[in-house]
Amino acid sequence: MRAQLHTDWRNIPPEARGAVAALGNFDGVHLGHAHLVHTLHQTRPEAPLAVVTFEPHPRELFRPQDPPFRLTLSEERFSALSALGVQHIFQLQFDDAFSEMPAERFIDDVLQGAFDLKHIACGHDFAFGHRRGGNTDFLAERATELGMGFTLVPAFCDAGGPYSSSRIRRLLQDGYPERAASELGRPWSIRGVVQHGDKRGRLLGFPTANVSLGRHLEPARGVYATTVRTSDGSAHFGVANIGRRPTINDGSESRLEVNLFDFEGDLYGQTISVALHSLLRGEKKFESLDALKAQIGRDAEQARTLLTA
Incomplete structure (x- = not known):
């Protein structure tokens, strides 16, 4: 109900x-x-x-x-x-x-x-x-x-004291979404409208849905295994990056970019909910776009393995 x-x-x-x-x-x-x-x-x-x-x-x-x-x-x-x-x-x-x-x-x-x-x-x-x-x-x-x-x-x-929003914020900022989920009773999610980006993910072979963090807390920057729920209610495993994309000097605003595994479709303008399950690695600057592309491939495999286990 x-x-x-x-x-x-x-x-x-x-x-x-x-x-x-x-x-x-x-x-x-x-x-x-x-x-x-x-x-x-x-x-x-x-x-x-x-x-x-x-x-x-x-x-x-x-x-x-x-x-x-x-x-x-x-x-x-x-x-x-x-x-x-x-x-x-x-x-x-x-x-x-x-x-x-x-x-x-x-x-x-x-x-x-x-x-x-x-x-x-x-x-x-x-x-x-x-x-x-x-x-x-x-x-x-x-x-x-x-x-x-x-x-x-x-x-x-x-054992750690009262459950509180402040305690959960600290867990997310420290990179522990699993522990935050245990205190929320569900994975922590960021919900927002998919916006147009610079299409760089598509050029790297990993098209992403871009969502502004807006008024949401910014968790630890890095790469996460995620589940994405789209506006039609369907759920999809994926891998997401939260941060400023230092390899391509993307500026000062952090954003969420998520690649949905085995998904084809147009999400622009739709509201999606991205649940964070595990921080795979912290934000890192790579020496080249080829090195970044290779790492994204490894991140995606690690996320897929973790999510299907």
């Missing part, structure tokens, strides 16, 4: 009101987020299950100079939350005006007035309202006054 996405909190259809909702940014929708959602559902299994989240991530508004850091953009997050059984996703537009909403008004006007939530749940670090003026103690107190149930869900932990 796909969730229903609601982006205008002032215009919520009657059938979406009266749910129970988990609150948070849900960047990555990792195992800790899944624990929060499942705990809420177990608390109120008879009620429709919802999530209240924000777009863009508040950090993108308050610290626009920061490098891109998102694990999941809106579409990928929607898919991951749907897979958890969430029925309604209330995605609040986080702009300057919304950021100035006082904490009490957020509870009264949005959570109760607009959504008519019957029960809410969040983690211990959830903060909200103008200048993060509301914390979980305030949320619990005000929810009780309004007749809403409230559950503070303890952090979900392993």
Whole structure:
């Protein structure tokens, strides 16, 4: 079942009101987020299950100079939350005006007035309202006054501590997509529109689909074994390069270029999702295009062997 996405909190259809909702940014929708959602559902299994989240991530508004850091953009997050059984996703537009909403008004006007939530749940670090003026103690107190149930869900932990988006970002930046996948509950994916490139991959014998990283986190630069899901839902093994292509002096912007094995077709303009499985090698400058072409061939064979094992 796909969730229903609601982006205008002032215009919520009657059938979406009266749910129970988990609150948070849900960047990555990792195992800790899944624990929060499942705990809420177990608390109120008879009620429709919802999530209240924000777009863009508040950090993108308050610290626009920061490098891109998102694990999941809106579409990928929607898919991951749907897979958890969430029925309604209330995605609040986080702009300057919304950021100035006082904490009490957020509870009264949005959570109760607009959504008519019957029960809410969040983690211990959830903060909200103008200048993060509301914390979980305030949320619990005000929810009780309004007749809403409230559950503070303890952090979900392993031997390394609580699962968190920050921890997963570090794993990806350090080149460990397998470990990131174990904390996400699925391989980490970059979703984007296939753009026209310089066709250099085709000249080297390995045509690629080019996707801008955009607001996604940039993982460790190098070559990855991947699975690519195209817009028709089909999946294809492949090998991808993420980086600045130093052999051909491609400039300062990193990009994702993925070669789909045994694929023929035109992907330009389509949205694809590229899941990273394993970092095969780091970014490297080669002495010639022939040396680069030979290495790409070895990379493709290694990726194919790993993916079919």
